[in-house]
Amino acid sequence: MSVAASGAAAPLAPPRHGARRVRAGVWLPLAFLAAGLGYPLFLLVANAFNVGDPQALPPTEYGSANFVSLLEHLDWIGNTLLVSISATILAMAIGIVLAWILYRTTVPGQRVFEVLIAIPYPLGPLVGALAWSALGSPREGLLNQLFTGLTGIAEPLFNIYSVPGIIFVMAIFEAPVAVLMIGAAMQHMDSALEESSTVFGAGKLRTALRVTLPLMLPAILSAALFLFTSMMGAFAIPTMLGTNARFYVATTAIYVMFQSYPPNYPLAAAIGVVLVAITALAVWLSARVLKSRTHAIIFGRNYRPRRLNMRGWTPVLLAFECAYVLVSLVLPLGVLLLASLQKSGGLSWMLSDWTLNNFHYVLIDFPTTRQAIGNSLLLGIGTGTLGVAVATTIAWMVHRSQSAGRQLLEQATMLPQAFPRLIFAFGFMWMVMSLPIRLYGTLYAVLLAYIIVFLPLAYRGMSGVVVQIDRSLEEAARISGAHWGRMMRTVTLPLLRAGLLANWVLLFMISVREVSASLFLSGPGTQVLGPAIFSFWDSGGLPRVSALAVVQAVIILIALAVVRRLARARPGL
Amino acid sequence: MKDTREVPNQAEHSANESAPSPTRRRIVAAAGAGLVTSGLPFLMSAGDAAAQGSASAPPDLATARKEGPLLLWHGDQEGDVVEYIKGFTQKTGIEVVQQRLLPGAAWPKLDAEYRTGNSNVDVYMSSDAGTMDNQRKQGRILRYESPELVAYAPQYKSNPAGFWTTYYINIGPMMYDPRYVSEDVAPKTWMDLLDPRWKGQIGFQNAAAGTSYAMWFVLKDILPKDFWDKLAAQKPRGYSSSTQIMTDIHRGDVKIGGRVSNFQYLKSLRQKLPVKMVFPPEGAPSVTQPVGIIGTTKRPNAAKIFVDYLLSRDGQQKWNTIQGSYSARSDVNVEGLPPITSIKVLIPTPEKFEEYGSAATHAEFVKLFNRIVGL
Numbered sequence: 001m002s003v004a005a006s007g008a009a010a011p012l013a014p015p016r017h018g019a020r021r022v023r024a025g026v027w028l029p030l031a032f033l034a035a036g037l038g039y040p041l042f043l044l045v046a047n048a049f050n051v052g053d054p055q056a057l058p059p060t061e062y063g064s065a066n067f068v069s070l071l072e073h074l075d076w077i078g079n080t081l082l083v084s085i086s087a088t089i090l091a092m093a094i095g096i097v098l099a100w101i102l103y104r105t106t107v108p109g110q111r112v113f114e115v116l117i118a119i120p121y122p123l124g125p126l127v128g129a130l131a132w133s134a135l136g137s138p139r140e141g142l143l144n145q146l147f148t149g150l151t152g153i154a155e156p157l158f159n160i161y162s163v164p165g166i167i168f169v170m171a172i173f174e175a176p177v178a179v180l181m182i183g184a185a186m187q188h189m190d191s192a193l194e195e196s197s198t199v200f201g202a203g204k205l206r207t208a209l210r211v212t213l214p215l216m217l218p219a220i221l222s223a224a225l226f227l228f229t230s231m232m233g234a235f236a237i238p239t240m241l242g243t244n245a246r247f248y249v250a251t252t253a254i255y256v257m258f259q260s261y262p263p264n265y266p267l268a269a270a271i272g273v274v275l276v277a278i279t280a281l282a283v284w285l286s287a288r289v290l291k292s293r294t295h296a297i298i299f300g301r302n303y304r305p306r307r308l309n310m311r312g313w314t315p316v317l318l319a320f321e322c323a324y325v326l327v328s329l330v331l332p333l334g335v336l337l338l339a340s341l342q343k344s345g346g347l348s349w350m351l352s353d354w355t356l357n358n359f360h361y362v363l364i365d366f367p368t369t370r371q372a373i374g375n376s377l378l379l380g381i382g383t384g385t386l387g388v389a390v391a392t393t394i395a396w397m398v399h400r401s402q403s404a405g406r407q408l409l410e411q412a413t414m415l416p417q418a419f420p421r422l423i424f425a426f427g428f429m430w431m432v433m434s435l436p437i438r439l440y441g442t443l444y445a446v447l448l449a450y451i452i453v454f455l456p457l458a459y460r461g462m463s464g465v466v467v468q469i470d471r472s473l474e475e476a477a478r479i480s481g482a483h484w485g486r487m488m489r490t491v492t493l494p495l496l497r498a499g500l501l502a503n504w505v506l507l508f509m510i511s512v513r514e515v516s517a518s519l520f521l522s523g524p525g526t527q528v529l530g531p532a533i534f535s536f537w538d539s540g541g542l543p544r545v546s547a548l549a550v551v552q553a554v555i556i557l558i559a560l561a562v563v564r565r566l567a568r569a570r571p572g573l
Numbered sequence: 574m575k576d577t578r579e580v581p582n583q584a585e586h587s588a589n590e591s592a593p594s595p596t597r598r599r600i601v602a603a604a605g606a607g608l609v610t611s612g613l614p615f616l617m618s619a620g621d622a623a624a625q626g627s628a629s630a631p632p633d634l635a636t637a638r639k640e641g642p643l644l645l646w647h648g649d650q651e652g653d654v655v656e657y658i659k660g661f662t663q664k665t666g667i668e669v670v671q672q673r674l675l676p677g678a679a680w681p682k683l684d685a686e687y688r689t690g691n692s693n694v695d696v697y698m699s700s701d702a703g704t705m706d707n708q709r710k711q712g713r714i715l716r717y718e719s720p721e722l723v724a725y726a727p728q729y730k731s732n733p734a735g736f737w738t739t740y741y742i743n744i745g746p747m748m749y750d751p752r753y754v755s756e757d758v759a760p761k762t763w764m765d766l767l768d769p770r771w772k773g774q775i776g777f778q779n780a781a782a783g784t785s786y787a788m789w790f791v792l793k794d795i796l797p798k799d800f801w802d803k804l805a806a807q808k809p810r811g812y813s814s815s816t817q818i819m820t821d822i823h824r825g826d827v828k829i830g831g832r833v834s835n836f837q838y839l840k841s842l843r844q845k846l847p848v849k850m851v852f853p854p855e856g857a858p859s860v861t862q863p864v865g866i867i868g869t870t871k872r873p874n875a876a877k878i879f880v881d882y883l884l885s886r887d888g889q890q891k892w893n894t895i896q897g898s899y900s901a902r903s904d905v906n907v908e909g910l911p912p913i914t915s916i917k918v919l920i921p922t923p924e925k926f927e928e929y930g931s932a933a934t935h936a937e938f939v940k941l942f943n944r945i946v947g948l
Contacts, residue, residue, distance in 0.1 A: 139826055259813075260939045261781075262681070
């Protein structure tokens with residue numbers, strides 16, 4: 001899966017000369033983003049300043065009272081920052097170490113671990129929260145029971161319903177993104193400086209810390225920003241694990257405000273605006289830092305850096321990889337499978353307490369989940385196809401065209417990253433309701449929202465692919481007399497194919513696991529898996545919700561397996 | 574369900590029931606620095622998009638089947654509703670699609686849909702009779718005097734009858750798992766919840782639940798004024814559903830369900846999980862869960878047949894057996910529950926309905942209860 005740190009990747013800037021016009025490939029995506037993102041933002045801001053009828057849109061009275069009310073709830077913002085920053089740091093630490101082990105050392109099993117480490121991200125936060133509540137609840141949690149059984153100590157080993165528990169689960173399920181982004185940069189890093197360091201007598205650890213790490217800093221910052229903005233909008237994990245701890249973040253507070261009567265939309269919108277402002281500030285700061293590091297040693301070319309033989313440390317590093325796979329993949333999927341087989345809410349190892357009825361229920365008996373599975377597959381295919389098409393167009397225009405406005409287009413494309421998904425969905429829902437065309441209550445609305453919220457990720461991925469295509473091959477085709485269409489068909493698209501497929505699968509998987517953006521947008525007839533699982537968690541009981549989560553995981557694993565099989569069958573992929 | 578009902582006067586339907594009344598539109602003052610808003614949509618005003626209630630034209634089953642799938646909103650457990658509507662569809666041939674929406678989400682959604690002309694819901698099974706009655710006053714509920722109404726006592730029906738009717742009585746005792754709480758120490762009264770031993774060990778549904786609102790509403794004049802502040806000091810947890818409370822009770826992660834919908838009792842027993850109910854002597858706060866037809870229903874025949882069956886003896890027996898709760902009909906009995914006559918049921922009295930349904934009272938509760946559960 002090719003996800004490059006776009007901030008770190010130096011675009012192959014074409015020569016600039018003369019006045020340039022704004023090409024359709026630039027203004028069309030700009031117009032799309034201005035409408036699809038700008039208008040919900042406008043509605044969100046307008047509502048945040050609404051001090052009249054809380055349900056009136058557009059507001060009839062404006063004022064700052066909602067922001068004043070927000071001062072009473074600074075803990076929501078503080079809690080959000082606490083878990084976002086802490087989980088980002090933890091996820092980055094895990095991600096950097098794993099990426100380094102995978103791509104810069106000779107620790108065995110790289111191919112296997114590359115796949116296993118990537119899987120928790122598409123499995124998603126719902127799976128993470130559900131599984132870890134079954135593993136780490138104080139009394140009945142499987143791990144705590146095991147601890148008590150082995151030691152005889154009645155006190156639980158740990159309590160997942162706590163702030164550290166929330167941070168831990170958020171971090172382990174987001175860490176694969178850091179591995180992908182930093183790993184992509186590591187694979188393209190010129191190792192001459194590392195080798196120089198070794199020549200001058202620095203030890204391996206010292207080289208890793210003093211040379212490799214600083215070289216990776218742009219990619220690290222870029223990944224950290226991506227994780228931080230994702231975590232600012234995290235909803236499922238804080239909601240599912242925070243209730244027991246009476247711990248609320250901004251998104252959970254907004255959700256409760258949406259559910260309560262009378263709903264306090266203006267206050268919810270004010271929180272949303274503050275969250276967007278914080279993430280936008282982080283994006284801006286990160287862009288400034290990255291700008292000042294234009295000497296980054298990451299280029300489009302592929303280097304084959306020499307890997308370090310860690311000798312005595314190899315078993316330790318291998319154990320670290322195994323431990324990560326255990327806590328983020330094996331234990332979560334294992335416990336969900338066990339829970340999905342139960343006749344009642346407990347976790348029994350007795351075969352007589354097991355049944356397949358929960359799978360029969362979610363796949364056959366329950367129309368909502370059947371529909372949700374079908375819709376999620378459709379949306380995954382739609383988001384993958386359209387998202388990759390839009391992202392490729394944008395990446396192409398930004399990196400390969402000479403059109404005016406392409407830098408603005410790049411900035412606009414990354415803008416959805418500053419929107420916590422739940423907040424975006426909040427404004428987007430108002431937008432689709434107010435449109436004169438019938439979009440509200442259709443799958444198209446959900447599809448449109450997915451394409452917008454996943455565009456930054458798709459763009460990062462496709463940028464990484466586009467900048468690596470050597471222009472000389474295309475130029476050779478043109479010199480040989482091939483017209484543009486033939487060049488695209490015979491040279492460019494074959495070169496892009498592997499990246500297109502990898503990004504298509506990534507978009508497919510994260511669409512299937514999505515919950516925050518679709519929570520307000522799906523409804524009767526447009527149910528999708530994420531909200532369906534969330535609803536089941538809310539009122540369906542552990543066995544059935546686990547069965548549905550297992551089904552979701554199987555869909556994602558099948559998608560991964562298919563793409564790897566394709567890649568093996570056609571080495572060009 | 575007989576297929577021989579009189580065919581309703583379609584003209585009456587279209588004039589009085591099914592057609593949404595036209596709404597005013599407002600042009601969005603679309604402006605904003607750098608935002609592309611010009612030429613973007615028109616928003617409808619709050620207006621009174623409601624259809625007018627009408628006298629009760631009886632439904633026609635053949636027409637109902639052609640009206641397309643009925644859209645049902647509800648605040649109940651999805652699994653229960655799906656099981657019930659499966660039986661309903663088998664019996665009537667009318668397809669039903671459902672969406673779970675608590676009153677706090679449902680009414681504003683309906684309001685927004687009215688504003689934008691997007692309303693599609695036909696029937697709402699709600700957990701808050703107060704807000705349902707408010708909607709009635711705003712002319713947004715269709716009046717349909719089902720022949721089944723005679724079986725319901727006045728306190729279980731709207732006044733005048735036909736706008737909404739109680740499809741089950743949701744009684745809210747305290748609950749606990751005897752594996753984790755022994756009977757002798759378990760709370761017996763509401764004031765017992767203030768015992769320090771339960772600090773951090775009590776679970777309620779959060780402020781979004783109509784059942785929590787009803788609990789506060791019926792107890793606020795019975796319990797001492799400072800009860801709620803003292804309850805807040807106990808740091809109870811605010812769950813999003815009673816299922817969540819029971820999951821934690823059976824895991825031993827929370828000791829006492831402060832107010833749990835009684836159907837959870839039978840659900841636990843059916844899963845062979847030990848559970849005890851406590852009906853405090855002050856009374857058990859209860860909700861008369863109302864079902865009503867939304868005024869702008871596009872499927873009036875199907876909606877009426879749905880309500881007829883839900884309120885019928887057969888429908889009540891099926892629904893309450895599936896869910897494990899009390900019917901408002903005296904001729905329906907669900908095995909496994911203590912007789913309702915043995916419980917001091919606290920429900921908002923008709924003279925309090927104005928206050929019960931008011932948005933201001935709800936807002937007061939939401940602010941207080943959010944504080945109680947630490948939000």
